Amino acid sequence: MLLPRLLPASLLLGLTTLAACQSQTATTTSAAPTAAADLTPEAQATTPAEAISAATIGRYLQAVSSDEMLGRKPFTTGEERSTQYLADEFKRLGLQPGPEGSYFQPVPLVEITGTPAPTLQIKGKGPALSFQYKTDFVSFTQREQPQVSVSNSPLVFAGYGVVAPEYGWDDYRGLDVKGKTVVVLVNDPGNAGQDTTLFKGKAMTYYGRWTYKYEEAARHGAAGVLIVHDTKPAAYPWSVVLSGAISPKLRAQTTNKGADKCALEGWLTLDAAKKLFQAAGQSYEQLYAAANTKGFRPRPLGGLTLSGSIRNQLRRQTSRNVQAVLPGTTRPGEYIIYSAHWDHFGVGKAIAGDSIYNGAVDDGTGLAALLSIAEAFQKAPQKPERSIVFLAVTAEEQGLLGSAYYAQHPPYPLNKTVADLNMDMLWPYGQMKDLTVIGYGQSELEDYARAAAREQDRYILPDQQPETGMFYRSDHFNFAHVGVPSLYASGGFEGRTRGKDYIAQQRQNYTTNMYHKPADQFDPSWDLSGIAQDAQLYFRVGQRLAAETTFPQWRAGSEFKGARDKSMGGR
Incomplete structure (x- = not known):
C-alpha cells in the first residue's frame, strides 16, 4: 500500500466538513440529579x-x-x-510534560521473535500425533534464550489451570507438574453457563485470563502450558490467536530474563485437543464436564508426552508511554x-x-x-x-x-x-x-x-x-x-x-x-x-x-x- 502524506490540508477540510454533518447534539433531560456525583x-x-x-x-x-x-x-x-x-x-x-520534564515515560521491553518447530510431537502407547504449527497449535516463550525446548514432557490435564482459595478451587491439587506440560481450558469454571454458582457465573474472573493461566503453570514449575481454544468461551476466533502469536512478542524486561516462566506457552485448536484427549483414552466432553465440577482432580493424559522447540531472536529496546498534565x-x-x-x-x-x-x-x-x-x-x-x-x-x-x-x-x-x-x-x-x-x-x-x-x-x-x-x-x-x-x-x-x-x-x-x-x-x-x-x-x-x-x-x-x-x- 502506498503511504500518503500525513493529512494534507484539503483532506482535513473534507473530513471536517463530513464529520460536522454527522455531528448531533446529545439530547439532554430535565430529570433531577439524585446522586452525589450529579453534575452542577x-x-x-x-x-x-x-x-x-x-x-x-x-x-x-x-x-x-x-x-x-x-x-x-x-x-x-x-x-x-x-x-x-x-x-x-x-x-x-x-x-x-511529565514530572521528569518529558512527554515520554520510557518502558523497557524485550522483543522475542520466535520460530517454533513445524510440529509438536505427541507420543504414547498408540500411534504418534504430529500437530502442525498454525493449523493445530501456536507456541511462544517468555524466556530470553536463543532456543527453548521440551523433550518427552509428560502431558497432564489441569482443568482450567486455576488456584482460587476464595472459591475453594485448586486445579493443581495433588499434582506435581515439574517438567511436565499442562493442558488447560480457556476462561474459568462457570462462565459457559454450566453452573452459575461457580466463581461469578457467566462473568469471567481474572482466573479466566490466558495470561493468568501461564503465570499459574509457571508458579507450579511446569515446563509447558497449552490452552485449548474454543471460540465461544474465548470470545474470539482462532484467527485472533494466530495473528497475535505469529508476530514478534513484546515482554517486560526482567532481571532473570524470564527464567521463572514456562519454556513453552501456547494454544491448541479445539480439534487438535480432541485428538489429543482421544489418544489419551478420554473425550473432550468428559474432561470438560469434569473440569466444571466442584472437587475436580487433575489427571495425567494416558502416558502421552510432548516434544517441541522454539528458536528465538531477541531485541531489547525501550518503548514509551506518552504523558501530559494540566x-x-x-x-x-x-x-x-x-x-x-x-x-x-x-x-x-x-x-x-x-x-x-x-x-x-x-x-x-x-x-x-x-x-x-x-x-x-x-x-x-x-x-x-x-x-x-x-x-x-x-x-x-x-x-x-x-x-x-x-x-x-x-x-x-x-x-x-x-x-x-x-x-x-x-x-x-x-x-x-x-x-x-x-x-x-x-x-x-x-x-x-x-x-x-x-x-x-x-x-x-x-x-x-x-x-x-x-x-x-x-x-x-x-x-x-x-x-x-x-x-x-x-x-x-x-x-x-x-x-x-x-x-x-x-x-x-x-x-x-x-x-x-x-x-x-x-x-x-x-x-x-x-x-x-x-x-x-x-x-x-x-x-x-x-x-x-x-x-x-x-x-x-x-x-x-x-x-x-x-x-x-x-x-
Missing part, C-alpha cells in the same frame, strides 16, 4: 461543545490511524511517528488520569492486498477521544482544581505492558490518584441510548457515569457479555490492580436512531472481519457522533471529580478494595 450547572456550563465534536474526533482519528503511522507498532518507525504526534499535540494544546488550580497534587493505548500491530501479513494494521477503532478512537478531551479542558473557561493527566500507553496489544509499567513506576503517587478513566474501542456507529459499563458494580465511579449519562438522556447498562472478561483486557485493569478506581465504559448496545439490532450487526461484523486486521481502518462513512458523545460524557465525569475534595471508593466486595485501602493508609 457550573460544570455543565463550562463544556465547550465545539471542542468535543464529530469533527474534532474525525480529525484526530484520521491522523492516528493513517497509513503513515504504519500501524503504530512498538519498536518501529510507526512508534516514533505516532508517539511524536501525540507529544506534539499535547504540547500544541499547552499541556505540560495542573490543577487548587489541588495540583491530586490526579485524574485519562488513558488510552496508542499501539496496534504495525505492518504484517497482507489481507486483501493491505498489510497495514491501522487500528482505527482499536484504539485510534480512544486516542481521538483522549486528545479531544484534553482540548476541551484547555478551552473550558474554568480550569480544573485537580490535575488532569493524559496518558497514551504502549504495548496494550502485547499484554497491557505499558499501563502495567506505569502502575509499577507511577510518575504521580497512586494514593494521590483519584481515578483512571480509560477509553478503548469506541464505536463509530452514531449516538447511543446506553452507556455500557464494563465490570459494573465495582466502584462509585459508576455513580458519576450515571449522572453524566442522565444528562445525555442515556441509561446505564452492565456489560452484556461478562463472560468475555473485558474488564481484564484493557489498560484500566492495571490501575484497578494497584487499587486506583477505574472506569471503562462506552455506548455500544442500543443506537439512538437505529436501535439494538443494527448495533449488534455492526459489532459482529467488526469482530469477524476487522478486529486485529488491516480492515480496521478509517472509513469516511462512519458516524462519529457517538464517539463524541462518549468523550463528552468522560469529560463531564472528569470535571466533577476535579471539583471535589473526596475520592471515589471501590464498592464493598470488590477484589480491588484491599489494595486501595492499603495504599490510602499511607496518605
Whole structure:
C-alpha cells in the first residue's frame, strides 16, 4: 500500500466538513440529579461543545490511524511517528510534560521473535500425533534464550489451570507438574453457563485470563502450558490467536530474563485437543464436564508426552508511554488520569492486498477521544482544581505492558490518584441510548457515569457479555490492580436512531472481519457522533471529580478494595 502524506490540508477540510454533518447534539433531560456525583450547572456550563465534536474526533482519528503511522507498532518507525504526534499535540494544546520534564515515560521491553518447530510431537502407547504449527497449535516463550525446548514432557490435564482459595478451587491439587506440560481450558469454571454458582457465573474472573493461566503453570514449575481454544468461551476466533502469536512478542524486561516462566506457552485448536484427549483414552466432553465440577482432580493424559522447540531472536529496546498534565488550580497534587493505548500491530501479513494494521477503532478512537478531551479542558473557561493527566500507553496489544509499567513506576503517587478513566474501542456507529459499563458494580465511579449519562438522556447498562472478561483486557485493569478506581465504559448496545439490532450487526461484523486486521481502518462513512458523545460524557465525569475534595471508593466486595485501602493508609 502506498503511504500518503500525513493529512494534507484539503483532506482535513473534507473530513471536517463530513464529520460536522454527522455531528448531533446529545439530547439532554430535565430529570433531577439524585446522586452525589450529579453534575452542577457550573460544570455543565463550562463544556465547550465545539471542542468535543464529530469533527474534532474525525480529525484526530484520521491522523492516528493513517497509513503513515504504519500501524503504530512498538519498536518501529510507526512508534516514533505516532508517539511524536501525540507529544506534539499535547504540547500544541499547552499541556505540560511529565514530572521528569518529558512527554515520554520510557518502558523497557524485550522483543522475542520466535520460530517454533513445524510440529509438536505427541507420543504414547498408540500411534504418534504430529500437530502442525498454525493449523493445530501456536507456541511462544517468555524466556530470553536463543532456543527453548521440551523433550518427552509428560502431558497432564489441569482443568482450567486455576488456584482460587476464595472459591475453594485448586486445579493443581495433588499434582506435581515439574517438567511436565499442562493442558488447560480457556476462561474459568462457570462462565459457559454450566453452573452459575461457580466463581461469578457467566462473568469471567481474572482466573479466566490466558495470561493468568501461564503465570499459574509457571508458579507450579511446569515446563509447558497449552490452552485449548474454543471460540465461544474465548470470545474470539482462532484467527485472533494466530495473528497475535505469529508476530514478534513484546515482554517486560526482567532481571532473570524470564527464567521463572514456562519454556513453552501456547494454544491448541479445539480439534487438535480432541485428538489429543482421544489418544489419551478420554473425550473432550468428559474432561470438560469434569473440569466444571466442584472437587475436580487433575489427571495425567494416558502416558502421552510432548516434544517441541522454539528458536528465538531477541531485541531489547525501550518503548514509551506518552504523558501530559494540566495542573490543577487548587489541588495540583491530586490526579485524574485519562488513558488510552496508542499501539496496534504495525505492518504484517497482507489481507486483501493491505498489510497495514491501522487500528482505527482499536484504539485510534480512544486516542481521538483522549486528545479531544484534553482540548476541551484547555478551552473550558474554568480550569480544573485537580490535575488532569493524559496518558497514551504502549504495548496494550502485547499484554497491557505499558499501563502495567506505569502502575509499577507511577510518575504521580497512586494514593494521590483519584481515578483512571480509560477509553478503548469506541464505536463509530452514531449516538447511543446506553452507556455500557464494563465490570459494573465495582466502584462509585459508576455513580458519576450515571449522572453524566442522565444528562445525555442515556441509561446505564452492565456489560452484556461478562463472560468475555473485558474488564481484564484493557489498560484500566492495571490501575484497578494497584487499587486506583477505574472506569471503562462506552455506548455500544442500543443506537439512538437505529436501535439494538443494527448495533449488534455492526459489532459482529467488526469482530469477524476487522478486529486485529488491516480492515480496521478509517472509513469516511462512519458516524462519529457517538464517539463524541462518549468523550463528552468522560469529560463531564472528569470535571466533577476535579471539583471535589473526596475520592471515589471501590464498592464493598470488590477484589480491588484491599489494595486501595492499603495504599490510602499511607496518605
